[in-house]
Amino acid sequence: MPRSSYFYQTCPTCGRSLQVRVEYLGREVICRHCRGRLVASDADEVDASACDSEILERANHLLSTAEVQVRNPG
Numbered sequence: 001m002p003r004s005s006y007f008y009q010t011c012p013t014c015g016r017s018l019q020v021r022v023e024y025l026g027r028e029v030i031c032r033h034c035r036g037r038l039v040a041s042d043a044d045e046v047d048a049s050a051c052d053s054e055i056l057e058r059a060n061h062l063l064s065t066a067e068v069q070v071r072n073p074g
């Protein structure tokens with residue numbers, strides 16, 4: 001029996017958890033629950049880290065802005 005790896009993805013149409021073969025990554029698959037189409041992607045974690053870095057970037061921007069204001073005595 002060939003070994004297959006799976007990952008879990010949430011269906012954007014019905015919101016249920018889908019078990020998707022890794023070999024379908026980047027390909028269009030059909031949800032077994034609602035038969036909606038979605039592109040197989042395990043990018044959920046990547047999205048989360050992207051959000052984190054975006055928040056950090058904004059925080060750094062706010063900090064640098066605040067710093068400039070503090071350094072100008074007006």
Ligand SMILES: [Zn+2]
Binds near residue numbers: 032
């Ligand atoms: Zn679905």
